[in-house]
């Protein structure tokens with residue numbers, strides 16, 4: 001039976017001799033005639049031979065649109081999106097050949113650090129770890145350097161690494177060496193590494209670009225055509241492309257990314273001012289901003305408790321008391337989203353490092369990471385005040401008079417019960 005009800009906008013009206021199953025299978029709306037305000041999800045793996053697309057493992061309208069929007073923000077010629085931030089780093093590392101020399105900064109996300117160690121061993125690379133936030137560290141970049149990779153500001157401690165200065169040193173040592181900046185924490189809104197001299201700016205889109213803790217992704221921004229082509233090929237053969245649904249979600253999140261970042265910035269400034277007034281708080285870590293590199297910054301800060309590690313861990317675990325008393329800060333892995341998060345780098349972001357490596361990085365159990373979401377700043381302040389008061393370590397010591405009074409009251413209560 002021929003199928004009735006095809007409207008003029010519909011395409012592919014098949015021969016009336018075909019079965020309803022075949023006709024139903026081939027029924028399509030005419031995509032060229034729909035004019036959606038937002039691009040729909042192209043949830044397809046294959047394209048017809050006359051399509052400019054080939055196969056979703058190579059590219060897809062949703063990833064292409066996301067890449068175009070990200071390239072504008074990164075101020076780059078090309079962007080290659082990937083499944084996660086780690087796969088973005090992995091694709092870039094694949095630019096290295098056995099025998100090459102990789103230099104990474106000492107302060108870096110724990111999983112990246114582990115990946116460099118593993119990959120260097122597997123690929124027979126020389127791996128040098130330097131503190132590039134210090135002049136001596138930058139001057140120690142070896143002459144045979146092939147790639148330098150760092151985050152700025154760094155995780156942890158939010159140290160600044162001057163990108164232009166590293167680029168200048170590298171150009172003198174080996175002009176072919178690649179300078180790679182992980183721009184996840186600064187974000188393209190506040191820092192554009194390619195304009196400072198980096199060859200590659202990459203990021204985990206799982207963080208601020210998504211902003212809602214509901215999708216994973218990564219991307220690599222470059223200006224060099226050949227490098228972009230190599231990265232696209234590596235992505236095609238390794239299958240590291242974002243699926244259309246994730247690309248669509250990230251593109252959607254990108255619409256509110258600048259407003260979210262400006263609000264994260266405002267809340268971070270208010271909360272940093274509050275933390276400075278607290279006796280429980282020792283050092284607060286925030287990055288330096290400058291008009292040439294990190295133009296502005298907000299979202300994450302670190303602080304140390306004013307008591308040292310041994311005091312903090314002596315009777316009860318101080319950090320656990322603090323974390324458990326918080327009601328607006330979620331704990332666990334993840335960050336840079338609409339809800340606030342609290343984390344202890346020792347047991348969280350840097351848990352994959354052994355204790356010696358963590359101590360070498362300057363991480364102790366009293367180091368806390370706060371990531372501010374979009375809650376009302378006054379509510380966050382009240383929540384933090386309550387959490388500090390819940391820490392037995394900071395409860396004021398009782399005077400002899402107060403102890404005597406407490407004992408007497410308890411005894412009196414016992415007597416009344418009898």
Ligand SMILES: Cc1ncc(COP(=O)(O)O)c(C=O)c1O
Pocket residue numbers: 084085086087109112151155182184185203204205206207216217218
């Ligand atoms: C600075 C930085 N780079 C890369 C990554 C890895 O990103 P993803 O979790 O999307 O793989 C993270 C994750 O926390 C990160 O903080």
